[in-house]
């Protein structure tokens with residue numbers, strides 16, 4: 001059983017799907033592990049550490065040759081998998097919505113792809129939940145990014161020269177990322193309020209020391225699987241009224257609201273941004289899915305005419321490449337662990353396992369996941385035939401999952417902010433996800 005990990009080819013991706021720690025675990029389970037030289041460089045895992053953990057380190061071709069499993073952070077292109085074993089499993093974040101043609105190409109390349117973001121949110125799979133592990137870090141980083149752009153202190157400071165009032169932070173969407181943002185802003189000393197459309201979030205916000213605000217008109221918009229449902233027009237209007245009254249008094253706003261398979265709900269209008277004081281900072285963690293803020297430009301930091309900074313970084317977890325890779329890689333090992341026989345060390349996938357059924361996208365040359373539907377042009381005839389019985393896929397989410405380009409942030413321009421949120425390409429002018437160190441950027445050129 002050979003497991004391969006190569007350097008991520010998606011521009012701006014800093015994370016790696018295996019760390020020296022998880023390589024050791026995979027070998028202990030019974031696998032042989034091959035790593036492409038430099039795969040962990042941007043996440044600060046040197047080749048020597050992978051070697052010391054027992055992996056072979058070499059070219060991408062050597063790593064992939066005959067691999068039974070390829071672990072990845074982002075969906076690879078089919079052409080980047082040449083040489084893998086027939087029916088090899090490719091396991092990682094597949095970002096399938098809006099990318100059905102690419103998924104089809106992987107199916108036609110004969111690999112079995114596993115979309116880790118489809119992992120059911122059940123107790124057994126918590127340890128494999130890449131959305132949670134990465135959202136947790138993104139929630140933390142959102143507050144750090146806000147603090148970097150905020151010209152004032154977060155905590156109340158009582159000095160001989162007088163008192164500095166604490167910053168007021170408002171977190172919209174109190175899921176995994178939002179709760180971590182609340183906890184981080186509290187630790188920095190901000191006065192934190194938060195809102196969500198799921199009533200259950202109230203208790204969680206308050207347990208972290210935040211104040212929960214919600215309109216009486218919106219009782220509970222919980223959907224299935226712990227996620228939110230989309231609001232009705234009346235509910236949206238009630239929520240907008242609540243937010244409009246609150247946001248003008250905030251220094252920091254962190255938005256994290258998402259609805260599975262849908263574009264991010266627009267929660268903060270241009271008028272709301274204009275009501276905020278100069279120097280206020282908004283971090284839109286939903287930028288990768290189109291943004292919660294009307295003026296967000298995915299991948300960019302802009303400053304509006306009235307002096308509000310709006311941070312629209314994508315791949316925020318990738319800004320913490322080491323921590324994000326550590327957690328992500330452990331999520332993958334936890335998933336693989338269930339298929340290794342602990343005595344014989346043999347590997348055998350149970351295709352009837354509910355976790356497998358929920359996550360496998362392609363198998364035996366076809367797309368097999370019920371949520372992924374190919375429409376007309378993208379589909380090859382064989383796949384079309386195989387796909388006709390599937391239910392409609394959720395709507396495309398625009399910029400979803402598009403890579404962040406490792407460019408410098410755009411110089412804040414007041415004029416840019418006067419425009420509505422342009423459907424700019426995600427990552428068009430994003431800072432490198434890593435802090436500027438003496439690092440090579442992720443190679444733009446694909447060796448395959």
Ligand code: NAD
Nearest residue numbers: 121122126132173174175176196197198226228257258265
């Ligand atoms: P998510 O990323 O889909 O959404 C983020 C948050 O945005 C959610 O809390 C959602 O309710 C909120 N939201 C959606 N529309 C909104 C709107 N119009 N206004 C304000 N907020 C809005 O969700 P998530 O963070 O991945 O998880 C949601 C919940 O699922 C968590 O609170 C958690 O309790 C639960 N969860 C369970 C497990 C598990 O059991 N294994 C794992 C992870 C998360």
